[in-house]
Amino acid sequence: MSIHQPLIPDSVTIIDPLDSGHHTPYAIWMARELVARGLQVNLIGSARFIEAVSAEAEISRSQVLSIYDGPIEQYHRSRVWKKEGYNFRFLRRALKIAADFGSETIHLVYLDYFLPSAFLNVLLSRPRARLFGTLHWTYFLPGSAASRWKNGRNLLHIWSLRRLLRGGMQLQVHSHSFKPLLRELSGSDNVTHIPYPIEEPPADVQARARELRAGLQLQPDQRLILLFGGTRQDKGADLALRLLARLPERYRLMIAGPAQHFKADDIERMAREAGVQDRLYTNLNFIPHGEAESYFAASDVVLLPYRPVFSGQSGVLSVAATLGVPVAASDSGTMRETVEAYQLGEVFPCEDLDAMQAAVERVVSQPYQGLTEQFRRDHSLEQFADQIVRHYRAEPELRPPVQGVAHAAKHRHLP
Known part of the structure; x- marks a missing residue:
């Protein structure tokens, strides 16, 4: 599984499976600043997401894609295995659309809770574009109150993240402390810290x-x-x-x-x-x-x-x-x-x-x-966008091909 491609992208496809919380402002700032730097930006996500981002930035191409056909609250209440199915199908369609767009770079601006479906889709579709992901939450880290270290689901998410990073995916996190922890956990250097951006407040x-x-x-x-x-x-x-x-x-x-x-x-x-x-x-x-x-x-x-x-x-x-x-x-x-x-x-x-x-x-x-x-200086939109562009142009670390799922299932410990 290789996600290694040319290092200076002309276009970026931003994918957001869920437009709740702070994801939409995050995507707006990213799109606006990337366009200002001469990149073409495409969008894949819900109608509300595309409408909000397109109102703030000049978008080249977009495609409405819903993760769930119905009220999103029902998606959130779904059982884990059903939710993973929705996640997999959404990303499968999203990666195909991104390929049709012809983007050199694909950025999942909300990778949280989508790690297994992202790994399976990358493994099966082998996208030619380079893949980036923003991880806002680290629910699976050892010592996190959100993580039961023996919990099989969290182990699966760690395993998926490790494989994605070793295959060349580049990860962005918002915390200095998360960067070394995730590098140690994944065995990969494809993790960078980019502070969460802020926008200057309205004058009034x-x-x-x-x-x-x-x-x-x-x-x-x-x-x-x-x-x-x-x-x-x-x-x-x-x-x-x-x-x-x-x-x-x-x-x-x-x-x-x-x-x-x-x-x-x-x-x-x-x-x-x-x-x-x-x-x-x-x-x-x-x-x-x-x-x-x-x-x-x-x-x-x-x-x-x-x-x-x-x-x-x-x-x-x-x-x-x-x-x-x-x-x-x-x-x-x-x-x-x-x-x-x-x-x-x-x-x-x-x-x-x-x-x-x-x-x-x-x-x-x-x-x-x-x-x-x-x-304000450390979290400015200019700093944020400059760091993202540098990250897009960075040479990813590639590791040997990943082991199969069957091998990981046989060995019930962290690789």
């Missing part, structure tokens, strides 16, 4: 923030805590409500983003049980990029009470850092690494409400002195 963000606070009728002495990005269980909306009950009366909480694991009725019920319904504000809808910044700028602290299962980089953290809003964050994923490197606020042990309360109160009580300008 502070004015809109003042309007938002006025609309909430917040008093000057009241402090607003922001929980942004949806109500997935791993993001800890329930923990935020329990925290609010512990804090003095002057604290308010805004939960903003799509209702996911916790629905609107769940949030209302938990707020009543905690006795904080009068101090809670909610907007449980998708908030478009460009409007979200006003929620951050209006807040006194951004809370990230993520559970240990969260194993990636946080787009919410990046927005807060860009706007110079202090954070109180759990030490899951790579958040401790980022918060401490740029002095962005306070970190507390996951699900420790005492430590969470102390972190929030410390952040609010002291002047913010985060390294905002340095963060």
Whole structure:
């Protein structure tokens, strides 16, 4: 399995199987910056994904391709083996379309949870284009709370990643610490660290923030805590409500983003049980990029009470850092690494409400002195795009042909 091709691409096909969360802004920034550097960009993904990216960048060719014929929530609720089937079929069709586009480079901007299907498709189709993938989550790493090291599924994902990298696929991650771990785990040097990009905030963000606070009728002495990005269980909306009950009366909480694991009725019920319904504000809808910044700028602290299962980089953290809003964050994923490197606020042990309360109160009580300008420089779109182009042009490391699936099944340990 070789994915070795010419090193200066004229066109790149971006594939996103799932357009949820931060994937779409990520793809928008990538497409826009690559086009500005003279590359042709093609898209494969959902209609919403293609519409959003095409509105921001001049796209050469695109093809709507859905991973699931029906409400995407049903895909997420599917059994593992069914989901793997959907993943395989999506990538099989996507790689064929990309081949028809004639791109020298294919970039899977959301490789997470698609490792086995990506390996099988590459093994079967042997694409001529070079393959790149962005890995946002490292749920399978030893020591990760999201990983049961003996779990067969995680072992399969590690095995697939190892084979993809040894075959020449190039991997991009957003954490300094992930890079050496993944290199050691995979036995390949085809892993590079590219910081998660940020966009300069809108010029009128502070004015809109003042309007938002006025609309909430917040008093000057009241402090607003922001929980942004949806109500997935791993993001800890329930923990935020329990925290609010512990804090003095002057604290308010805004939960903003799509209702996911916790629905609107769940949030209302938990707020009543905690006795904080009068101090809670909610907007449980998708908030478009460009409007979200006003929620951050209006807040006194951004809370990230993520559970240990969260194993990636946080787009919410990046927005807060860009706007110079202090954070109180759990030490899951790579958040401790980022918060401490740029002095962005306070970190507390996951699900420790005492430590969470102390972190929030410390952040609010002291002047913010985060390294905002340095963060902006290190995570600028220009840096991001320059590093991606350099990565596209890098010579991949190639290893001997991979062993067959049967051999791996026989030896039930990491290769």
